Amino acid sequence: MTAPLADSKKVLIVAGEASGDLHGGNLLRAAGVLCPHLEFFGVGGEGMKQAGCRLIFPSDELSVMGLVEVFSQLPRLLKRFHQLKNLLQGPMRPDLLILIDFPDFNLRLAKVAQRVGVPVLYYISPKVWAWRRGRARTIAARVDRLALIFPFEPEIYRPLGVVADYVGNPLLDEFVAAQSQGALLQRLAATDRPQLVGIFPGSRKSELRYIFPTLLETARLLHQRKPELKFLLPVAPSLPREFFQDKLRGTGLPIALVDENIYQVAATCDAILCVSGTVTLQIALVGTPLAIVYKVAPLSYAIGRRLIKIPYAGLPNIIAGKEIAREFIQGAATPANLTAELLRLLDDRAYAARLRQDLAAVKQAMGGPGCSARVAKMAAEMVAQ
Secondary structure, eight states: OOOOOSSOEEEEEEEOSHHHHHHHHHHHHHHHHHOTTEEEEEEEOHHHHHTTOEEEEEGGGTOOOSHHHHHHTHHHHHHHHHHHHHHHHSTTOOSEEEEESOHHHHHHHHHHHHHHTOOEEEESOOOTTTBOTTHHHHHHHHOSEEEESSTTSHHHHGGGTOEEEEOOOHHHHHHHHHTTOOHHHHHHOOTTOOOEEEEEOOSOHHHHHHHHHHHHHHHHHHHHHOTTOEEEEEOOTTSOHHHHHHHHTTTOOOEEEEOSOHHHHHHHOSEEEEESSHHHHHHHHHTOOEEEEEOOOHHHHHHHHHHBOSSOSSHHHHHHTSOSSOEEEGGGOOHHHHHHHHHHHHHOHHHHHHHHHHHHHHHHHTOOSOHHHHHHHHHHHHHHO
C-alpha cells in the first residue's frame, strides 16, 4: 500500500446517478480506512455524503435517462458542467479527479482535467462493449488509469496503451456488507406470510414517467389473479417518497414502500419485477427470480436500438451470455406479458429453480469482494506520484 502523505490531498469525485453514488460511497469508506489523507469532494448522492464526501451539488441534478429527455435538461447540465470545469481550472484545483461511469458528462470533464494537468482515474468504464466501441480510444486518450469491473474489459483497452486493471465488481463489497442487516427479513418472514413480489422501479426520475404506470398496472393484474399477494417497493434515495405515495393513493393495492437496503428487500421477495440497470445484478447476487423491463420515450428507443450492439439489456444476461431472466423491452413491456411471467416465477417451481441456478452461476463468475479497496489504493498511488 502507498505510504500516507504528510498533507491531505484533494480528490474531486463525480458520480452522476444512483448506481455511481452507491459505488462512490463504498470507495470513500474503503479510502477512509486505507488512505485517510485523501479528502473527497464532488458530485454524488446521499450515500457518498454519508461516507464523507463534501457535495458541491447532488447527482440527481445530472441524472437523466433517454436521448430525448436530455435536451429538456440541457441548460441545467451545462451550468453544472461549467461549475466543475471552473473548479478544475481554478486555484483550488484537485490533486486527482475520479470519474464514476456517466460517460457523456464525465468524458468531457476528463478532457478539461487532461488539459490542466489533473490526473484522471476512471472507475467503471463506459460500456463500450455494448455500444460506441470506438469510444474506447477517446477514453484511453483522456484518462490516466482505468478501474474496470467486468473481467472481459481489459482486453478492449490493452492495445490502446492505457493502464486498465480489472478490480472486481463493487457490488460484491456491498453485498457482503449487507448480510448482517436483516430487519426487513425478520419483520416479514413469518411462516404463514403471503407471497411477496418486489416492484423495483429504478432510481431515475425521468424513467418513472414511462415505466411506473406499467409496473402499477401489472401489480393490479397480479392482485386480481392472486388476491393474497403482497408487494414491496424499495424507494431509492434519489427519488421522492411522495411521488409513490401520490401514485398509490386510492389504488387499494397492498404495496408497501420500504427503505431497507436492496439486498434485504430482494431476499424477502419470492419474485421481482425490475427495470434494467445495476439493480438487476444486485438481485442476481441474492438469487431471487426476476423479470426485467425496459421502457423509455419512443424516439429514445428508436435511436438506441440502432446504436446498441449487444442482444440483452439486463446485466445478469450479459454476463451469462444468454437470456436467463426474461426481458420485456419497450412494446413487449405490457402489463399482460409481465403478469404472465411473474405468475410463472411464483407458481412454476422448476422454472424458478432453474433461474436461481443460473443467477448463482452469474454470482460465481463475478469473483470475490475487495473492489473498493483496490480502487482506493489506485487513488493513493496516483496522488503520491
